Amino acid sequence: MSKTQPIGIFDSGVGGTSIWKEIHELLPHEHTIYLADSSNAPYGEKPREEIVRLSFKNTEKLLDMGAKIIVVACNTATTNAIQKLRSSFNIPFIGIEPAIKPAATKSQTKAIGILATRGTLSSELFAKTSDLYSKNSKVIEVIGNGLVPAIESGKKDSEEIDKLLQKLLEPMIAEGIDYLVLGCSHYPYLIPNLKRLLPDSVTIIDSGQAVAKQTRVVLNSHNLLSDTPQKPPEFFTNGNPEVLKNLINTATMSYNVTYLDF
Template sequence: MLKNKPIGIFDSGVGGTSIWKEIHKQLPFEDTIFLADSKNAPYGDKSSEEITKLSVKNTEALIKLGCKLIVVACNTATTNAIRTLRATYEIPIIGIEPAIKPAALQTKTGSIGILATKGTLSSALFHATSQEFTKDVSVVEIIGEGLVPLIEAGKLDDPKTIGLLKKHLLPMIAAKIDYLVLGCSHYPYLIPQIKNLLPPTVTIIDSGLAVAKQTESILTAHHLLSEKTTKPLLQFYTNAETTTLQFLLKEYASDITIEKKVF
């Protein structure tokens, strides 16, 4: 039965597990398959054509594994490839974009920060969204250069990670932002470190919960919500080492399987 098939999720690496956690909380009985394309991470410094090619590869791998819906848990892949994916495949596909709208609508200082990859910030979709919602708002866009490889290596508290964060956040603090939008699904893993560096008046926004709610909404609309009420099958595949996945998902260790796989 199609509705009892798994939800497929992919990311340029392990960061999209921050999105997976929100989806699993929202839909605890849904089977899921997560692909971490860590061998090709980060996507942020690749060309749009290359990002689209990798996104197609990941989507086809999840379709072959029998998924009923696909979540692109990567801002860079969404902003560069989602239109191609939706035009190519009939399966429902959900993307993730930086949450610019809530930040722009709620700012009191009139200044917001966006920390994202080069691939996201330079994409046409990001530019269009930003133009629509930030007409009267000052936006400090910073490329989070060097952060994804450190998160992929599990170096969340490494002095190099903290040093890079300080460098990236300094212009935002100087601009008196009151909202920081995390425009990469890897970055929520650095929220504790970011909070230590920002004034307490800054609200951090990521897209995880919004994506989880949208996933539930689309499954409901397509009559694809699982009817199962038993323990779900939670599978994770990576084409690199499994160490960081095991570290980031340690609280789920007894409920999940993590394997190295070519895809």
């Protein structure tokens, strides 16, 4: 394994680019390859066996592309498949889980909301994490039905998604939450919408920065941190490349977005 090899990142679609942005900002010298498995999004409604199969498919593709570490930028894939991935492949994996610990620790009202997919909320790993950190808090879990398809189809700024969010947030607001944990890597793209719809007293937490920091720690521990600038980021999608381009939306660097049937 060499320092110049890329960081591989995959998600059930375009949402994991919210994680990619944090990694790229913290580790600008690294070459990153991102796989958006949009043709199979959302993972959150699929059976566990299918989530594991898709996670293996994505991992194998990134390994074929020379990845030195793989970031599973999908809560559903992390909570359902990362243990099997780690036991099956000889490469470091970084996962993403809902940030329950900081929310439960800092909450003053002792009521926290978690917006996530069905696949994440029903997973064994999520249940363990929730039980460990939220014993003294009331946790209001809400499945974000319809949010991922709306983001995947480029409708994150639509009136339709605001109406959907309003309905999903109602039970949390009624319970007096002061922290909202985003349990899906697509959802950070809805933070502007959420801020409009939530009381000012509610703090929104996502896991992007924590994942980026953990990626740096693991690369450093394996002596794999790149110390010289590498190739521009590469993005591959088996969905609509335009949706991916619109989310990346940066003029500060060059990058490639390519359709790939994988």
